[in-house]
Amino acid sequence: MLLTALSSLGRHARLALPAGIVIALILPDIPLRWDIILPLNITLIYAASMIRLDLKSVGLAALAPRRLALSVSIAGFILCLVPMFYAGLGNMGGLTAQYFPSLIWFAVAPPIASTVWICTLLGFRAALAMEVVVLTSLAAPFTGPFLAAWILSDITAIDQLALFIKLAGMICGGTAIALIGQACLGRKKIEDKRYAFDGLSALAMLIFLLPVFNGMADKIVATPILATHLCLLAIAMNMGAQIILLCFSRIFNQQTPTLQVLAIVTGNRNVGLYFAALPADPIFALFTAVYQIPLYLTPLVIGWLSNWLHPQSKG
Numbered sequence: 390m391l392l393t394a395l396s397s398l399g400r401h402a403r404l405a406l407p408a409g410i411v412i413a414l415i416l417p418d419i420p421l422r423w424d425i426i427l428p429l430n431i432t433l434i435y436a437a438s439m440i441r442l443d444l445k446s447v448g449l450a451a452l453a454p455r456r457l458a459l460s461v462s463i464a465g466f467i468l469c470l471v472p473m474f475y476a477g478l479g480n481m482g483g484l485t486a487q488y489f490p491s492l493i494w495f496a497v498a499p500p501i502a503s504t505v506w507i508c509t510l511l512g513f514r515a516a517l518a519m520e521v522v523v524l525t526s527l528a529a530p531f532t533g534p535f536l537a538a539w540i541l542s543d544i545t546a547i548d549q550l551a552l553f554i555k556l557a558g559m560i561c562g563g564t565a566i567a568l569i570g571q572a573c574l575g576r577k578k579i580e581d582k583r584y585a586f587d588g589l590s591a592l593a594m595l596i597f598l599l600p601v602f603n604g605m606a607d608k609i610v611a612t613p614i615l616a617t618h619l620c621l622l623a624i625a626m627n628m629g630a631q632i633i634l635l636c637f638s639r640i641f642n643q644q645t646p647t648l649q650v651l652a653i654v655t656g657n658r659n660v661g662l663y664f665a666a667l668p669a670d671p672i673f674a675l676f677t678a679v680y681q682i683p684l685y686l687t688p689l690v691i692g693w694l695s696n697w698l699h700p701q702s703k704g
Contacts, residue, residue, distance in 0.1 A: 392585050399587030402510060403692060406594060406685040413598035414606050423600035427665070428559055430596050431502055435563020437590040438505035439519060440570045440579060447516040459647070460517065464524040467655055468532045472496035475626070476540045488622055491676040493540050494663045495626055497533035499525035500654035501684070502559070506590040507657070511692050513649040521654050526556045533663070552666055598681060601661065605678040608671070615672070620679040627683035631656035631691050639698045649695060657684050 398405055450456055475496040479489055500522050508518040530552040571579065579586065609616040634652035638645040664677040 392582065395586075395588030395592070396582070396584040397588065398591050399584035399589075402587055402591040403689040405591055406688060407682075409595040409598050410602075410682060410685055413595075413602040414609075416599070416602075418603045419599055421600075423603075424665075427597070427600060427661075428555065430593050432559045432562040432566070434502045434506065434590060434593045434597075435560060436566035436570070437586050437593060438502070438509060438515070439564055439567035441509050441583065441586055442516055442519065442567075443576065444564070444568060444571065447519065450516065451520045456517075456520075460520040460524055463517075463521050463651060463654070464528060466651075467500065467521070468497065468525055468528060469536070471630075471655060472536050472540065487672060488618065490541055490670075491619065491673050492622065492626070493537055494667070494673065495623075495658050495660050495676075495680070497529070497536050498658040498660050498662055499529040499533075501657050501659040501661075502526075502563070503590065503594055504653050504657050506587070507688055508650055508653055510587060510590075510688055511649075511653075511695065513653065513695075514646050517647070517650045518654055521650070523560055525654075526560055526659075527553070529659075529662070530556060548666075552662075556662075594685070597661075598685075601664075601678050601681060605675065608675055609679075612675070616675060616679060619672070619676045620682060623676065623680040624683045627656045627658075627680070627687070628690065629656075631687065632694065635691065635694055635698060645699060652691065653687070657687055 451460065472493065475492055479492050484492060500518075502522060505515055505519045505522055507513075509515040530550075631652040634648055634655060638648035638652075641648065660677050660680055664673060667673065
């Protein structure tokens, strides 16, 4: 019964994710220990994504000089070049001080763990996505606060070591669960039940919405203009980056597989990481909530756009 439900959710994940946002908005506040549940939930997202991959082959391939150079280059692009580009774009565009910090915290955040699963769902190079997610997640505690302190004035210091340990724990925990699952189930059974694992990843992402949207419906109703502006900013950064990079894949056809992954990991960032680490900020909290809209629409919108740009790669 559970496997059937998960498989059904996995088959309809592209529609279930945006529907989850609507449900999360209308649900009442749920007073749970989200500080404990969220890290476990993110670990589950890592595990459910990685269990679909041949981790031994992925690990060996990742250490090849050319592949490692590619992963490091993408990580440097995401964590260093993109924040400076967005900061310059924000200054040139006259983005007000009210919105500028949200722009920067988005830009310095690593790709969210679920980008690995999104790439798996869309048929992109999930192994490359995993390598980039691991590299950027481990590097972000050192690059993010430094760049943010350089770009922003008057920010609160972040405990880099604690952040690093938390990230490493979730990544290593998810990898360990995936390895144990592969050893117990075998790759054939995992592939046969791939929709159930898609459903498990989708369920973990839907659970993530509950704490992020706690109390946000009232704030959106109370400040509709602010919420709209933050939502437009989130859409521009998330979907804008993905659409531009996917359009490049139409021009540079030979680099399509790499550009598809680059689009997903560049546009979908773990802003919740800094939401949890920074002191309470109502504007950034609202931004984190509305940011889930383009993030959860990514499989639906980007999947359609990729099929339109590259119809020969369908199915």
